[in-house]
Amino acid sequence: DTGVSQDPRHKITKRGQNVTFRCDPISEHNRLYWYRQTLGQGPEFLTYFQNEAQLEKSRLLSDRFSAERPKGSFSTLEIQRTEQGDSAMYLCASSSRRTSGGTEQFFGPGTRLTVL
Amino acid sequence: RKEVEQDPGPFNVPEGATVAFNCTYSNSASQSFFWYRQDCRKEPKLLMSVYSSGNEDGRFTAQLNRASQYISLLIRDSKLSDSATYLCVVNPIQGAQKLVFGQGTRLTINP
Numbered sequence: 001d002t003g004v005s006q007d008p009r010h011k012i013t014k015r016g017q018n019v020t021f022r023c024d025p026i027s028e029h030n031r032l033y034w035y036r037q038t039l040g041q042g043p044e045f046l047t048y049f050q051n052e053a054q055l056e057k058s059r060l061l062s063d064r065f066s067a068e069r070p071k072g073s074f075s076t077l078e079i080q081r082t083e084q085g086d087s088a089m090y091l092c093a094s095s096s097r098r099t100s101g102g103t104e105q106f107f108g109p110g111t112r113l114t115v116l
Numbered sequence: 117r118k119e120v121e122q123d124p125g126p127f128n129v130p131e132g133a134t135v136a137f138n139c140t141y142s143n144s145a146s147q148s149f150f151w152y153r154q155d156c157r158k159e160p161k162l163l164m165s166v167y168s169s170g171n172e173d174g175r176f177t178a179q180l181n182r183a184s185q186y187i188s189l190l191i192r193d194s195k196l197s198d199s200a201t202y203l204c205v206v207n208p209i210q211g212a213q214k215l216v217f218g219q220g221t222r223l224t225i226n227p
Contacts, residue, residue: 031213040124042203042217043160056214091159095213103148103207105215107159 002026004108006092012114013082020078021111025094032075033093033105034067036060043091049075082115089113117142122204122218130226133194137221139187139204148207149180151189153200154220160203163189194225 005024013019025032030051035043046065048056051072061067064082069075079086089112093105122139129135141149149166164171166178166187177190187204204218 033213033215035217040219042120042205042220043215045214045216048213050213058214103150103165104162107161109159 004092004094004106006090006108006111008111009109010112010114012116014116015082015084017082018078018080019082019113020076021090021092021113023075023077023092023108025074025092026096026106029094029096029106030072031095031097032069033095034075034077035091035093035107037089037091037110038087046077079113082113084115087113087115118218119143119208119216120204120206120218122221124219124221126222126224128224128226129194131194131196133225134190134192135194135223136191137189137202137204137223139189139218141185141187141204141206141208141216143206143208144182144185146185146206146208149187150205150207150215151176151178151187152203152205152217154203155200160217163202191223196225196227199223199225 007022032049034046037043047067049069064080067077089110091110092108095105120141151163152160153163154160166180170179175192179188201220201222203220206216
């Protein structure tokens with residue numbers, strides 16, 4: 001399978017703990033995105049990387065959240081001092097300018113986070 | 117006001133029916149428009165892009181009205197496999213990469 005992969009698929013943690021999620025984009029895609037989706041809502045944009053550079057960040061991305069893409073390939077999203085309100089599905093997507101002009105974003109299966 | 121607004125439904129229609137979804141967006145400078153489909157507990161997948169001239173893909177027709185800031189999706193001869201949540205999506209800023217999603221409209225096709 002050459003699609004976007006995310007790990008872990010599920011994470012249960014206690015309030016106050018730190019968690020880290022990983023995303024592996026489609027191999028030739030240089031653009032990578034993180035979104036958050038809560039039940040009954042559409043995904044909300046968190047941040048965007050082009051290669052290793054983080055070019056856009058949403059105001060939703062508080063200082064407890066940090067994302068990296070050190071070598072322009074996989075990315076990690078870390079949440080420090082988790083709160084119950086962080087419980088959501090965290091979706092990663094990737095795209096390439098050479099694919100549909102970069103307009104289509106391909107999503108991974110998501111990491112479902114539950115904060116107890 | 118939300119940037120992209122959709123009727124969340126649910127819509128329950130019989131197989132073979134025609135169903136239409138609408139969506140409005142608030143940013144008149146928005147550049148690109150899409151419909152994504154999301155099956156239960158799955159990731160969103162692009163259904164179709166939406167162009168000013170309107171476009172059709174098999175049983176699916178998408179329309180854009182820039183003056184009214186309104187996007188529509190029409191599904192003809194609905195199939196059981198069309199049951200899903202349909203997300204209206206806008207790229208609001210030229211050169212920016214973020215997508216803004218509506219809440220989604222849940223559709224169930226009944227046999």
